[in-house]
Amino acid sequence: MPILHWLNKDQAVKTAKQSAYRLLEEVPELSYGDQSTENMLIQGDNLEALKALIPFYAGKVKCIYIDPPYNTKSAFEHYDDNLEHSQWLSLMYPRLELLRELLSEDGSIWVSIDDNEAHYLKVMMDEVFGRRNFLTSFVWKKSYGGGAKSKWFVGLHEFVLCYTKNIGSFPDMFLPPDPDAVKKYYKYTDEKFDTRGPYRLQPLATTSMDDRPNLKYGISIPDGREIWPEKQWQWSKEKTQQALANNELVISEKKEKITVSYKQYLKNIDGEERKRKPTNLIEGHYTQHGTYESMALFGLSDKFSFPKPEGLISNIFEACTNPTDLILDSFIGSGTSAAVAHKMNRRYIGIELGEHAQTHCQPRLKKVVDGEQGGISKAVNWHGGGSFRFFKLGQTVFDEYGALNTDIKFITLAAHIWYAETRTPLATKSDSPFLGIHNGKAYFLLYNGILGDKRPQGGNVLTSKILEHLLQIKEHDGPMVIYGETSRLGSSGLLQNDITFKQIPYDVSAL
Ligand SMILES: C[S@@+](CC[C@H](N)C(=O)[O-])C[C@H]1O[C@@H](n2cnc3c(N)ncnc32)[C@H](O)[C@@H]1O
Known part of the structure; x- marks a missing residue:
């Protein structure tokens, strides 16, 4: 397949693997509402934030919507949009790779973009997502007209490129009647x-x-x-x-x-209303609407530059998600997609690098929880409720030499080990040393005194007594992989019990 090349592509291809693997740390004073929620707003570079999400959310996201900087060569009030062409491509490539890992098999990714980079992005996404998984390139009619100052043409549209993870699993699409x-x-x-x-x-x-x-x-x-x-x-x-x-x-x-x-x-013989196929032309929601919505939220002087209108984003979510599905936006700007997901009863994760994560997204979502009535609120009968948690990127899980940071908590190491071994997210959030069974192998982690004894000789060390205890927690007579500080079973004991012992921190490596 023909692929795109650019200066430093070799490095861009390695970036996702080489970037730091960090913990997400909650900032409780910026979270809002009931804390059992999965809704997350993360402030930080999305490369590291996406990497931090992978052990927990790989393959779980139903819809990714992103609206990255288009490389228009402008300096907007809240962020710069002026990268050298190759740098822009190097920004996107590793992030798309991580986004693909997070997408569910039947999920889809929708990327807003315009003439500046759309055609390069298409070729890059063919490489990352597979050409066969390309669904369509939407034309979004973004304004009614105008553009008297345009040199040649009045730009009335942008694109939304749309791919699925696996075309064989992507369902037929229907919309309710208009x-x-x-x-x-x-x-x-x-x-x-x-x-x-x-x-x-x-x-x-x-x-x-x-x-x-x-x-x-x-x-x-x-x-x-x-x-x-x-x-x-x-x-x-x-x-x-x-x-x-x-x-x-x-x-x-x-x-x-x-x-x-x-x-x-209108209704078929079984009483169901006649549904519509979505078209790949999006009309009726204009940039101007997004600007008005932003002015209503933040006032004229503090409005965000060119946010997407809520109606555009709700069309997308309506087409490809159901209530409670998980949505991710890793360039969330003023928080439009999170606000829309919240009002439509979808779970969401939003990531934003800039300070406006705190000055715009967070206050906007707070207003949404309190029943804000702009954007799509009336159309979806929104009256408030729900909650979200605010995170920042915290310490790294591995130091620059690849050694494990021993301050990390049990659940983080458990999720990391499970993902590194199985390439699936950890299903359990409980604090049991039994992590799960994958392809017939049972995985256990002895760390941080998980068995209640923090002494190194205690719960973190594999002894025959501890093994007996592990098998009481989860009966299993197939192969086992056990991570711990050290093993006292000896090689014949391990062999006899079909155990692969992996030593912390030496056998734990970055993803
Ligand atoms: C076009 S704006 C998104 C606008 C958004 N759709 C809205 O409706 O408000 C792009 C956003 O991506 C953010 N961004 C750029 N690079 C980023 C990165 N590496 N990590 C996280 N966010 C980033 C910018 O700060 C900016 O807010």
Whole structure:
């Protein structure tokens, strides 16, 4: 497959692996509401923040929406958008790699971008996500018009590039009926026989289908006349007769022309409303709306530059997620996608490097929890509730020589070891030395006095007594991998019990 090359690509390809693996540390005074929530706002460089999330969330994110700097060569009020072209590509490549790891098999990633980098990004995403997993390149009509100062063309649109993790697992996409179209088109109901609700009338005759002799026949109407189509009908004679008998056809006469129409109901025969396929043209939500929303939240002088309108983001989430699904935005700016996810009852993780994580995102989400009524609030009937936790990047799990930082907590090391061994996120958050079974192997971790005895000779050391205790916690007669400070079982004891012993910190390495 042809791939993109740029100066320092070799380094960019190694960046995700080489970047520091840090802990996330909560800043409780910036968190808000009930603390059992999974909703997270993280302040820091998304490269390190994404890496910190991987042991916990790999393969778990249903939808990633990102709106990275477009490289427009501008200096916006809250961030700069002026990287040399190769640097921009090197910024994106490792982050896309980490994002891919976090995406679920049936998940999708949506990336806002414009003419400056869209076509390079497409080729890069083909490489990272696989060309076969490309879903579409949306055209988002971002403004009504204007642009009198443009040198050549008035730029009316941006793109949203959309990929799935695995095209074989990506579900069919449908949207609920458009309420405006329902009101406008489905305006009839049968007073006497109203079993199916509103319907619209569609002509039964067609001139656009291929010639089919069995679709040319006369329909006898109650006054004795027989109606023939100009070319043919859409339905077979049997289906038409059934529809006549069911009162599902309407015969009308205007200026001596008789028309046969069928009733197209909003609900199908099982009572489900007719759904729509989303198109890859997004209209109706403009940059201006985002700016007004930001002004309402932060005032004229403190509004964010060019935030996305909430309606645009809710269209995306509606198309590819269900309530409680997990959404991730690693360039969250003023917090639009988190606010929308919160109002739509999705779980979310937002990451932002700048100070506006605290001056814009955090206060915005606080307002949302308190029932803020801008953006999509009225459309989704939002009245407040829920909570989020605020994090910063903390100490590194490994030092510059790759040695384990012994200050780290049990659950962090457990998640790291489990991920490094299995490439899946740790399912349990409990503080048990038993981490789980993967491919028939049971994994145990003896660390930080998990068995209640902090002395090195105690719970962190594998002895026959501790082994007995571990097997009481989880009965298992297959192979085992046990991490601990040291083992007193000796090589024959380990062999006899089918145990691979791994020593902390030497056998624990960065991802
Ligand atoms: C175009 S703005 C996003 C706007 C957002 N969609 C909204 O509606 O407010 C891009 C954001 O990415 C942030 N950003 C740039 N590089 C980053 C990095 N390495 N880690 C985290 N955030 C970053 C910038 O500070 C900026 O806020």
